[in-house]
Amino acid sequence: MTLEELGWNPELEAAFEPFRVKGLVPARLIRETSINFSAFLEGGEEIDTILCGRLWNAAAVDSDLPAVGDWVAIELGNDQQPHIIRGQLPRRTIFSRKMPGNSSQAQVIGTNIDIVTVVTDAGADYNLRRMERYFALIHRSGAEAVVLLNKSDLFSKEELSRAVDEISALSPDAKIHITSALRGEGLKAIKSHLRPGITMCIVGSSGVGKSTLVNQLYGEEWQWTSEVNEATGKGRHTTTCRELVPLETGGMLIDNPGMREIQMWTDEETLRGSFEDVERLSAECRFSDCSHGNDAGCAIRKAVESGELDAARYESYLNLDEEIEALRKRAKKRQMATERWHKRTHRVKARNLDDRIQLEKDARGEI
């Protein structure tokens, strides 16, 4: 893996000049823990590295500290000496959010992200106000926006093109694709933006199909990794804990629980609200406990038969309760993963005196 494939460019090269003359080498951070970082060097070698005390002290706020996606200048160590981060290069884009419970501090979730892909659909998840907030967040980060209107298999052409029009009215620069991850179309749309050197992250509500898409992307990455596996003895395990993942097809994905949390939840209310028209129809069903399946006198089924209600939408409505239950389970799982991640990255570096002392000792090469 060349530096360019990791996103290196002439501006970075120019900014790195003062470090190069000191014999430092460039690296891109792919993971952070409470006390150290992992990074890719030119050639793709993965190393563990620590922050020198001077940079630690120079950081006025936590968000100045190195984060996943950053380019840094490394003093390479050896068997006795750790690899040390001696310099930081300017960030082109910064994806951050407010720290939980701390309104004045920003938490950096990823840097130097070129493209943020928002996954949504034209139905249950469709919400222009939320879309507007995503666009604001992306705009603030400095990245470009791509929107996938996923699950196209569930919606009519009219619904899809109306959604495309409304979304592009919010942000004329955003590139919008109609996709169906289920049919493998989403992957093609994402790949059309992933060139070597491009870093992307994927956000969106729970259940819109992000994991389906990411797994399709990683599918190839994993095959690639298992080849490396035999050679290095490392492999899948290493890949799964990286937060910046180079893809075999070119480009990189930044994916961590913080990024996944960026999603603004589609809650139960929104989900139900998006089926208001169907609910209204159900008032006309002959039986009040109508399951809207084969029940006699079902107004919803009648509307489907007469073409008044889209059949796919009817199917989605029938699955609504299941979907809400799945959403609850996801929310729980998500919350646990994110809490663990927050604990890990909650800047013990900057908060805990013992770690700070250890960090500075490390930096001086003491044990």
Ligand SMILES: Nc1nc2c(ncn2[C@@H]2O[C@H](COP(=O)(O)OP(=O)(O)OP(=O)(O)O)[C@@H](O)[C@H]2O)c(=O)[nH]1
């Ligand atoms: N009909 C249809 N279903 C899809 C499509 N893409 C994903 N799904 C289904 O939607 C459900 C949710 O997909 P996920 O990929 O888990 O959604 P997610 O956005 O990753 O959800 P979280 O992991 O909770 O954030 C799964 O049952 C998928 O099979 C699609 O294009 N069409």
Ligand SMILES: [Zn+2]
């Ligand atoms: Zn009914």
